[in-house]
Amino acid sequence: MLDPKLFRNDLEQTAQHLARRGFKLDTKAIVDLEAQRKDIQVQTQSLQNERNTKSKFIGQAKAQGQDIEPLKAEVGQLAEKLKAAEERLSTLQHQIDQIVMGVPNILHESVPDGKDENDNVEIRKWGEPTQFDFEPKDHVDLGEKLDQMDFEAAAKIVGSRFVVLCGPLARLHRALIQFMLDLHTQQHGYTETYVPYIVNADSLRGTGQLPKFEEDLFKLNDERGFYLIPTAEVPISNIVRDVIISEDYMPRKFVAHTPCFRSEAGSYGKDTRGLIRQHQFEKVELVQVVKAEDSHNALEELTGHAESVLQKLKLPYRVVALCAGDVGFSSTKTYDIEVWLPGQQKYREISSCSNFEDFQARRMLARWRNPATNKPELVHTVNGSGLAVGRTLVAVMENCQSKDGTIKVPEALINYMGGIEVIK
């Protein structure tokens, strides 16, 4: 959520900023609603003031034994007007909120212009696309040939976009998780965190998935309005919702491994093959809660932490800065890390690292107390995948395959595999 003051004092400039990402702010509607709001709010408050004052007076009059009936009647009439005013105000405020909650974040000035993913800018590249002296297979062929990856069984058990892994491949999947968690906790200073996989609507509003993107979520058939998490970002970030933390709590760095659940509504026909796009996948997520002045450094740092996973696995990748049209709703700036997939002869997203500045914090009311002013200030939140586990598994399989269809376990994972060096 943007600072509401921007809509009152800097509306045109805000609209221009938002236009960069192709978002059209309905300034006319806002000006109109704001004018009404101001008018009615002032009215309402003055009526409330009158009621309070007179009611207090009744108390005093009663204490002195005066006749208070006429006064009661007078204030009683006031109450009707007040109720009407309060209702109008709340309706208006609701309409304004509806608009404001649907407005994306303002982009950082360093974000490149552009319309869609084709305009993203490569920032750096690590390694070169893996060369083979044979025709490399994709992970589906490899996995099925090994008899350790079964999409049919999964389709029978639930439906499409799920997978069953068996044997060493399932273990490799687990090994990746352990490896990533150890790396981030031991070398990058993150606190290992275990969080709920089910969240309420308030949490999803806090991080920005709601109200706009409900269709991407799995909602439980439960009158409490629970959802499966689409990413650990939601439960982790909401740890600081509605609290005022102390200065020495920051920078706070959380890492958690969780499953993620996404409905993938609207992506029919996209990545239908393999486990690139699943309804359920594992992810190791990095979240940092920092002071405003630190967030852009934190984004660079966090992106580096995600990259180091790929470096240690010796998987070639590149980092791209998302262009204005491609940056997500809540983010001011996003780097995608894309790993090389020989099966597709393409770089594919394996991590997305974003700085939300105070956008999520304002929705979450996540604040810290600044000793300099002794006042609460909004924190900044930064997060990124470190990494998407399923896609990392794909990358390992495809980049480390041999001609005979076996897979060489990356050195960094051999200990986690109990010494297994080749998956066959």
Next chain:
RNA sequence: GGAGAGGUGGCAGAGUGGUCGAAUGCGGCGGUCUUGAAAACCGUUGAGGAGUGAUCCUCCCAGGGUUCGAAUCCCUGCCUCUCCGCCA
């Protein structure tokens, strides 16, 4: 699942339907004292919002209700704690 007790400011903890946005303690901040610190003492200290401003409004878990007036009474929901039962 059954029985009970609660949810109040950064924390702990009072609160009779009418100067209660809320006693008190701790913590924080400022000061006195001290070579310095501690102790002691004095002062100060919730959040959000409207308005150019004086000032005003809202918030005592959330949502409804009663009332001229609700932290206080009533209803619903959520959460926490204690006991019993069941359970990975």
